[in-house]
Amino acid sequence: MGSHNVTGRPPRTAVIVGAGMVGLATAWHLQERGVDVTVLDRTGVAAGSSWGNAGWLTPGMAMPLSDPSLWTYGPKAILDPTAPLHIPARLDPTLWSFLARFAGHATHSAWRKAMAALTPIDRVALAAFDELGAHGVTATTNEGPFIVGFEREKESAGFIHEIHEVERAGQEVPLERLANPRTMVPQLSEKVSTVFTMGGQRFIEPGPYVEALAKAVEERGGTIVSKASVTAVNKATQSTDAGVTVHADGHDPFEADVVVLATGAWLPKLAKSLGVRTMIQAGRGYSFSVPTDEPARYPIYFPARRVACTPYQGRLRIAGTMEFRRPDEALQPRRIDAILASVRDLFTGMDLDDRQDEWVGSRPVTPDGLPVIGETRTPGIYVAGGHGMWGIVLGPATGKLLAEQIVTGRVPDEIRPFNPLR
Numbered sequence: 001m002g003s004h005n006v007t008g009r010p011p012r013t014a015v016i017v018g019a020g021m022v023g024l025a026t027a028w029h030l031q032e033r034g035v036d037v038t039v040l041d042r043t044g045v046a047a048g049s050s051w052g053n054a055g056w057l058t059p060g061m062a063m064p065l066s067d068p069s070l071w072t073y074g075p076k077a078i079l080d081p082t083a084p085l086h087i088p089a090r091l092d093p094t095l096w097s098f099l100a101r102f103a104g105h106a107t108h109s110a111w112r113k114a115m116a117a118l119t120p121i122d123r124v125a126l127a128a129f130d131e132l133g134a135h136g137v138t139a140t141t142n143e144g145p146f147i148v149g150f151e152r153e154k155e156s157a158g159f160i161h162e163i164h165e166v167e168r169a170g171q172e173v174p175l176e177r178l179a180n181p182r183t184m185v186p187q188l189s190e191k192v193s194t195v196f197t198m199g200g201q202r203f204i205e206p207g208p209y210v211e212a213l214a215k216a217v218e219e220r221g222g223t224i225v226s227k228a229s230v231t232a233v234n235k236a237t238q239s240t241d242a243g244v245t246v247h248a249d250g251h252d253p254f255e256a257d258v259v260v261l262a263t264g265a266w267l268p269k270l271a272k273s274l275g276v277r278t279m280i281q282a283g284r285g286y287s288f289s290v291p292t293d294e295p296a297r298y299p300i301y302f303p304a305r306r307v308a309c310t311p312y313q314g315r316l317r318i319a320g321t322m323e324f325r326r327p328d329e330a331l332q333p334r335r336i337d338a339i340l341a342s343v344r345d346l347f348t349g350m351d352l353d354d355r356q357d358e359w360v361g362s363r364p365v366t367p368d369g370l371p372v373i374g375e376t377r378t379p380g381i382y383v384a385g386g387h388g389m390w391g392i393v394l395g396p397a398t399g400k401l402l403a404e405q406i407v408t409g410r411v412p413d414e415i416r417p418f419n420p421l422r
């Protein structure tokens, strides 16, 4: 990898494109190292996937998405419009090329290799939240435990096996069978026969958390510019002192020593011409919140239905589905119906028809399950993204490690496997 910035000295100024969890965490950590930051977003803070997600800080579940079970549920994804993974059966060569690569990683050995690459960053993920919390990011993180429920005991085998693999790779993820789940979680219906608690993980309200992070960046002197849709990023001409010029619709060009592209599922638009060949496909997920009779205190996961629930603003947020469509396509109400149909009989004591905050967001999914973090082919231009299902829990650690690389020129070991030029 080349020198850490164009001018050969540590950068003094940076433009970050994308005000999601990843971009803002990177901005915060660059400030921590004395860099002046400007964050640009085409819409505003948390306008992308960082808003309506489940807010799970679960390094113990931050594993590669493509795994051998794809061969069982994959075909259903194309044929059954209510399946948790939905692939519209239309002719989209980019999508099919992504799927071919994604399927190419659905082997035990590819999964283990990717898990080994993720484990070092998983292990520092929660400490990175503590660091933000100790230095002015006022939003809280909540302890679990997480509740993991199954309709039939035999459905739990696959999940337990996955968690054991995560432990084998180097994390501790305590699972315990609950004898009387309904005393702890009155929202579970009698149909949920087999329930575990999962310890060592946390959760947040993601939108408010990312807004608190944005506020901290501004309080430390950073600038956040909304409605700045970036169209091009170039190395500056020799005549200026700055390293990189960023063009955004309706704004004068922004100049800085370095630029970080953190545009989530939109990353390929700007990064492909910079040598980042890893495909990033929008894996769109949906969520909404409902009121519960008794307060919902713990996150609830139904692995067999692929639905994740989180206490949110006094309600329960229910999130799920993975839909491979383009990030800017409209919300498909059928996907919300599919989530509802899949959990209706597993819950009791909540009004699933009083829904608020219906939302769709795009997980930035890579074929190999690894993010892209580091310098592009153009010195001074960096990318941070492609975390798929896990950009919230891994966002702060990503920002910290990338800021270290940008300022020192050394690539920290934890992000070495995520070289964007792989």
Ligand SMILES: Cc1cc2nc3c(=O)[nH]c(=O)nc-3n(C[C@H](O)[C@H](O)[C@H](O)COP(=O)(O)OP(=O)(O)OC[C@H]3O[C@@H](n4cnc5c(N)ncnc54)[C@H](O)[C@@H]3O)c2cc1C
Pocket: 017, 018, 019, 020, 021, 022, 023, 040, 041, 042, 043, 044, 045, 046, 047, 048, 049, 050, 051, 052, 053, 054, 055, 056, 057, 058, 228, 229, 230, 231, 262, 263, 264, 265, 266, 283, 284, 285, 286, 287, 319, 320, 360, 361, 362, 363, 364, 384, 385, 386, 387, 388, 389, 390, 391, 392, 393, 394
């Ligand atoms: C239903 C669902 C549940 C999820 N649950 C979890 C979870 O529990 N835990 C977890 O860790 N992760 C979860 N995720 C994944 C997580 O939401 C994402 O990985 C993460 O938010 C990605 O953050 P990001 O900052 O990379 O991208 P984003 O948050 O999408 O931010 C990208 C930003 O870039 C901006 N942008 C795009 N193009 C441009 C441009 N040209 N110029 C300027 N700005 C631009 C966008 O407006 C956007 O604000 C979930 C996702 C979904 C959909």
